[in-house]
Amino acid sequence: MRIAVIGAGGVGGYFGARLAAAGDDVTFVARGRHLAAIREKGLTVRSPLGELRVPAEAVVPAVSDLKEPDLVVVAVKLWDTEDVARQVAPLAEGGAAVVSFQNGVQKDTVLRRHLPAGAVLGGVSYVSAFIEEPGVVVHHGTMQRLVFGEYGREASPRARRFLDSCLAAGIDAEISGDIERVIWEKFVFLVGLSGTTSAVRQPIGVVRADPGSRTLLREVMHEAVAVGRAMGVALDPGFADERLAFCDTLPATMTSSMHNDLVHGNRLELGWLSGAVAELGAGLGVATPRNRTIADILSPYALGDPAAAGGAGVTAAGAASR
Incomplete structure (x- = not known):
């Protein structure tokens, strides 16, 4: 080809x-x-x-x-x-x-x-x-x-x-x-992995081992499932728990591309991940407090390291995540 x-x-x-x-x-x-x-x-x-x-x-x-x-x-x-x-x-x-x-x-x-x-x-x-x-x-x-x-x-x-x-x-x-369902299934996992590893600033092994961050991981994914189902995607209601079990099989050192970008001061895909869950959920009347919080926490970094920009990118970054 x-x-x-x-x-x-x-x-x-x-x-x-x-x-x-x-x-x-x-x-x-x-x-x-x-x-x-x-x-x-x-x-x-x-x-x-x-x-x-x-x-x-x-x-x-x-x-x-x-x-x-x-x-x-x-x-x-x-x-x-x-x-x-x-x-x-x-x-x-x-x-x-x-x-x-x-x-x-x-x-x-x-x-x-x-x-x-x-x-x-x-x-x-x-x-x-x-x-x-x-x-x-x-x-x-x-x-x-x-x-x-x-x-x-x-x-x-x-x-x-x-x-x-x-x-x-x-x-x-x-x-x-059923490629639409497959795309959403990956999205559910990716939102959880990217959002939690970036917010916690640690790989998946640390996130899943701590009771608090493990709960965060599950609930971030559960909110994404709820949004997808509200949009008519055939996701199993318990899919977040299945993905949580999958996270337990991953190498402890595994992280996400968004966490990697955060560490290196690069622009983040935040507005298309946790930010997208929050935005879509708002339009559908589906509550997404965990994803909204992650989007807000990471908002200053959405356009890259705010320190490198002298803080000038914070307002634009916040808008990008919403």
Whole structure:
């Protein structure tokens, strides 16, 4: 397949490199210092499953540089979705399928505002991978899974073709017949993991071991389930307890990308995680006090380290989380 990966960070860099290593024609869109480093030395992915290297010529600086891909993988931070959707529109109008492996439950709604009807597949990724330094992505652990599918339709030829590419690349992948539910199931877990590890400033092992923060973790996820069910998503009422049990199986040192961004003073996806639960809940009349509190606690950091900005970003950050 001709695959364009927009965003060469943890998700896009890891899965794109694995697909490229298996023989797919993969082009990455990157920017800033990451782009400069890849152009100089290529992209390196360090993983317990084996190191991968992508040549420098596989990266371009703009979506407009892409040449008729069969599939566009969106793997940018959520605040860039609107801008990327506008840029990708000509490719989708030319027949390219688009699948987002971003976090959150609002990503595909944003994409569909700009892309042709039917161009968007739903997707979720399960991987712990981050940019360690410009040009280098590090994969933690061995989990590396993709689930994707058509909205409201049976598995399509394009979904099956992408599945074949993933399996040939050694990626744990499957097509889902109810991708909206799958996206929400990941969202419930991610809201819990990101919100609690960031608010507590500790990995999941610390969060789940303390009675108070363990209760917080469960209730944050339970609120997300309640919001999803109110929106008509077929989530089991006890799904939060199931995810809490799943959290007990995770490596104690596991954290979230939002916690990683918080530690490094980067912008947070807060407004699309706990902030989104609070916002959606308010519109539906569903109480979400735990997620609202997390959104408020982390609000000063939503646009990055407030100390680095001299405190100037606090007001804007608060607005972003609401």
